[in-house]
Amino acid sequence: MKTEYDTIVIGGGMAGIAAAHELARRGQDVLVLEQFGFGHDRGSSAGPSRIFRLSQPLRDYAQMARRALDLWRTFQTEYATPLYRPTGLLDLGSADNAALTDIQTNLRESGQDFEVLDAASLARRYPQWRPGDDWQVIYSPEAGILNPSLALELLTAMSGVLGATLLDRTPVLDLDLRDPQAPRVRTGRGVFTAQRLIVAAGAWLPALAPLLAGRLRVTQEQVVFFRPRQPEAFVPERFPLFIQWQTPEVYGFPMFHLPGVKLGLHLSGPQVSPDTRDGLPRPKLTEVMRAFLEAHLPGAAGPVMQAKTCLYTTTRSGDFVYDTHPESENVLIVSACSGTGFKFMPVHGEIIAEWVAGRRHPLCTGRFGLERAAPPFAAPG
C-alpha cells in the first residue's frame, strides 16, 4: 500500500471531508483516515438537517456565512444534488437582546435583506406562534436547511472521484512528530507520512493531540421530532426555521425529512466522553422542549416521533480552532464544531486548503488561534 502523500487528513467527518474535497480539487494527493465507516453517526456530522443562516451576531462569522452560501450553491449546482433548501429564519428574543441587535447590524452592513417584526406582526404573519409580549423578531429570507448526511456522502464520494484515497475503519493510533518536516501517523494498516497533516478528529481531538485536553468540552446534545397537531401549518413553505436567543437557546425546523417539527436546545446536554457516552436522549430535555412548544407553538406540541443524540465539541470562547501544532508547523489542528460548524464547512475546506498552500485565508482571522479560541476550561471546583 502507498504510504506517502502530499496531505493526510485525520477524520472523515464533514470538516475532514470538506478539506479533502477542496485539496483533491486543487490537485493534491490526499489520504483521509477515518476510524469508523464513512457517514457513521457516532460523531457530529450525521442527521437529516442543519440550519444555515446569514444572521450571525459576530461579524467574522457573518462574513464566513456569506462565502459558505456561495460555495454550498456551487456544490449543489455542479453536482446536481439537493443539499440546501431555503426556508427563511426567524431570530427571536426580547427587544433588548444583544444578539438580535448585533445580527441586525451585521445584516445591514452587508446589505442583506431582513425584516424586523414585533410580537403582534409575528403572530399575524405566522399564526402558529404565540410570542411573548416583549419579543422582537428578525426575519431573514437567506436561510435554510442543509442536508448533512447527503452533503457528507456527496463530498466523500467526490473526493474519491477527484483522486483522494479514503480509508475507513482505520483509526489513527498516534502521531509521530519527531521529524517536524515529515509528520507520520501510525494506524493498524501501517505508518503513513505526508508533507502536511490535518487533524480534524472532532470530539476525539484530545486523544491525538493531548495539548487539547481541558480545552475542548464534549457534550451529548439531543434533537427531538414532535408530530404536530396541525401538520399542515408546519410545512417549510409556511413555517421558517427559528432560533430563540434565550438560555437555553431553542432552535427549530419545519417538517423536513420526517413529518415532525425538529427542536434542539443549544449546548444543554451532559458532558461525555465520545467513546463511552450512552447515546440516550434525556427525558428532562425533551420536556423543556415540549414546554417551549406548549407555550409558543401549541400546534406543534404533539407526540414525540423520534429523539436522537449527537456530539458537540466546544471551546471556551465558542470559536473554531485552526492552528498549527506546537511541535510541527506542518500539522494543523482543526476544531470546527461548537454546535454551529456545519453551515461553514465549504469555508473550512478552503481555509485548510489555503493553509496547505502556505497561505492564510482572508476569513481565517486571529479569532481561531488555539490560545485565543480555546483557553483551558476551569477545572471543576
Ligand SMILES: Cc1cc2nc3c(=O)[nH]c(=O)nc-3n(C[C@H](O)[C@H](O)[C@H](O)COP(=O)(O)OP(=O)(O)OC[C@H]3O[C@@H](n4cnc5c(N)ncnc54)[C@H](O)[C@@H]3O)c2cc1C
Ligand atoms: C445536535 C447537533 C446539531 C447541530 N446543528 C447544527 C446546525 O443547525 N447548524 C450548523 O451549522 N451546525 C450544527 N451542528 C454542528 C455541526 O454538525 C458540526 O460542526 C460538524 O458536524 C463537525 O464536524 P467535524 O468533522 O468537526 O466532526 P465529526 O463529524 O465528529 O468528525 C470527526 C471525525 O474524526 C474521526 N476520528 C476521530 N478520531 C480519529 C482517529 N484517531 N482516527 C481516525 N478518525 C478519527 C471520527 O470518527 C469522526 O468521523 C450541530 C451539531 C450537533 C451535534
